[in-house]
Amino acid sequence: xxxxxxxxxxxxxxxxxxxxxxxxxxxxxxxxxxxxxxxxxxxxxxxxxxxxxxxxxxxxxxxxxxxxxxxxxxxxxxxxxxxxxxxxxxxxxxxxxxxxxxxxxxxxxxxxxxxxxxxxxxxxxxxxxxxxxxxxxxxxxxxxxxxxxxxxxxxxxxxxxxxxxxxxxxxxxxxxxxxxxxxxxxxxxxxxxxxxxxxxxxxxxxxxxxxxxxxxxxxxxxxxxxxxxxxxxxxxxxxxxx
Amino acid sequence: xxxxxxxxxxxxxxxxxxxxxxxxxxxxxxxxxxxxxxxxxxxxxxxxxxxxxxxxxxxxxxxxxxxxxxxxxxxxxxxxxxxxxxxxxxxxxxxxxxxxxxxxxxxxxxxxxxxxxxxxxxxxxxxxxxxxxxxxxxxxxxxxxxxxxxxxxxxxxxxxxxxxxxxxxxxxxxxxxxxxxxxxxxxxxxxxxxxxxxxxxxxxxxxxxxxxxxxxxxxxxxxxxxxxxxxxxxxxxxxxxx
Numbered sequence: 001x002x003x004x005x006x007x008x009x010x011x012x013x014x015x016x017x018x019x020x021x022x023x024x025x026x027x028x029x030x031x032x033x034x035x036x037x038x039x040x041x042x043x044x045x046x047x048x049x050x051x052x053x054x055x056x057x058x059x060x061x062x063x064x065x066x067x068x069x070x071x072x073x074x075x076x077x078x079x080x081x082x083x084x085x086x087x088x089x090x091x092x093x094x095x096x097x098x099x100x101x102x103x104x105x106x107x108x109x110x111x112x113x114x115x116x117x118x119x120x121x122x123x124x125x126x127x128x129x130x131x132x133x134x135x136x137x138x139x140x141x142x143x144x145x146x147x148x149x150x151x152x153x154x155x156x157x158x159x160x161x162x163x164x165x166x167x168x169x170x171x172x173x174x175x176x177x178x179x180x181x182x183x184x185x186x187x188x189x190x191x192x193x194x195x196x197x198x199x200x201x202x203x204x205x206x207x208x209x210x211x212x213x214x215x216x217x218x219x220x221x222x223x224x225x226x227x228x229x230x231x232x233x234x235x236x237x238x239x240x241x242x
Numbered sequence: 243x244x245x246x247x248x249x250x251x252x253x254x255x256x257x258x259x260x261x262x263x264x265x266x267x268x269x270x271x272x273x274x275x276x277x278x279x280x281x282x283x284x285x286x287x288x289x290x291x292x293x294x295x296x297x298x299x300x301x302x303x304x305x306x307x308x309x310x311x312x313x314x315x316x317x318x319x320x321x322x323x324x325x326x327x328x329x330x331x332x333x334x335x336x337x338x339x340x341x342x343x344x345x346x347x348x349x350x351x352x353x354x355x356x357x358x359x360x361x362x363x364x365x366x367x368x369x370x371x372x373x374x375x376x377x378x379x380x381x382x383x384x385x386x387x388x389x390x391x392x393x394x395x396x397x398x399x400x401x402x403x404x405x406x407x408x409x410x411x412x413x414x415x416x417x418x419x420x421x422x423x424x425x426x427x428x429x430x431x432x433x434x435x436x437x438x439x440x441x442x443x444x445x446x447x448x449x450x451x452x453x454x455x456x457x458x459x460x461x462x463x464x465x466x467x468x469x470x471x472x473x474x475x476x477x478x479x480x481x482x483x484x
Contacts (some may be wrong), residue, residue: 041372042372042374043288043372043374044286044287044288044289044372045286045289046285046286046288046289047286047287047288047289102463127427128370130283130284130285130286132284132285161464162463162464163462163463163464164456164460164461164462164463164464165464166456167452167453167456167457167462168453171450171453172453172457172462174424174428175421175424175453175454175457176457176462178420178421178424178425178427178428179417179420179421179424181424181427182416182417182420182421182423182424183420185369185420185423186416186420208413210409211409211410211413211414211417212417214406214408214409215409215414215417215418215421215458215461216457216461216462217461217462217463218406218461218463219406219457219458219459219460219461220405220406220409220414220418220458220459221344221404221405221406221459221460222403222404222405222406222407
């Protein structure tokens with residue numbers, strides 16, 4: 001069973017231990033997986049049975065078993081897809097060794113927001129995983145590896161003097177990715193909060209990454225100077241000019 | 243059935259439509275509810291049956307029905323407890339009409355972090371509610387009312403010139419409470435990340451509220467001045483002094 005073999009560094013989400021079956025009419029694995037992930041997110045993985053999936057797909061359970069061995073295999077494919085995306089970003093960031101930690105941290109946040117918007121249903125499952133199955137436990141172990149990378153970058157950036165030292169680095173790291181992960185609860189691609197933002201998912205992701213980085217790195221507050229100008233980090237606005 | 247009558251402004255979590263029964267040996271409603279909430283958080287509400295609760299409690303289903311009419315009533319009691327706590331904070335903040343919006347926003351964040359730490363299992367259920375039952379839909383409607391209060395304060399603070407205008411206020415409001423809500427995924431009262439922080443849940447909550455406010459309002463980044471000193475908002479540190 002593939003789900004029992006979900007290696008931590010498996011590169012491609014569909015590198016299963018047996019060839020993916022093709023040619024069955026109705027659903028291919030990709031579209032079946034997409035429906036399964038949607039139902040898992042609606043009802044929770046534990047609250048979804050193969051009967052539920054069969055009903056939603058309008059095909060028999062044996063047609064589902066044509067593609068996968070178990071419900072848990074569907075979960076494993078989804079969680080690996082989210083994690084592979086996040087680790088691809090982390091690997092890229094770790095490879096940029098000459099770049100200051102604070103900048104690598106920002107790259108990691110931006111890349112994670114992009115993965116989140118591109119793979120929203122899979123990342124949502126990952127964020128909500130509780131560890132009730134072997135598959136979820138493996139995913140949570142990979143998530144802890146990712147969190148360790150974040151915490152190490154935060155620690156290095158603090159030692160560089162680029163991150164405020166009055167907040168514990170472990171808490172800082174958790175707040176930073178808590179902020180990123182919280183997007184799964186309200187971000188819906190293509191449904192803009194912003195008035196007149198650019199079209200398409202890529203613009204969505206870029207706008208969202210800008211907002212997350214602005215809040216996380218520079219804060220919400222505008223600081224007034226004695227001259228009466230107001231200053232937000234990376235931004236100077238004349239008092240009353242708005 | 244009480245869960246069908248969960249009014250949006252019901253003041254006390256146990257103001258049920260019939261007197262709470264007492265005196266049954268084994269569990270009172272409070273301890274039964276506490277176990278039920280723990281199981282809901284572990285397995286998801288949809289994934290938990292009355293059989294699961296009965297097994298975990300070590301009492302018969304009929305003993306559970308002595309206290310409540312349904313599984314959904316237990317959920318309603320839990321969600322109302324979280325929401326009543328949050329609205330008590332919101333009411334207090336809204337009553338402080340002379341206080342600038344940015345300060346009221348900070349009070350709202352601090353109060354919400356306190357409610358979250360005091361009622362962590364109930365708030366966790368609330369944050370994870372998907373709207374699969376009438377009870378969850380009512381809770382989500384109350385959450386939207388709360389989010390509206392946050393968004394209005396953010397809008398007012400931006401009009402006051404106290405919040406950076408380069409991030410859309412609706413996104414700002416969501417990021418701010420996304421940050422607060424993300425605490426349910428990792429905060430465990432009494433399990434400190436900080437080395438040597440003060441003891442007890444109250445110190446936990448205060449430290450956490452400080453960290454959330456520092457990150458959300460003033461950002462992680464330390465800004466270097468030309469004189470070589472580094473400045474974090476609300477904090478000035480000599481370069482190299484750490």
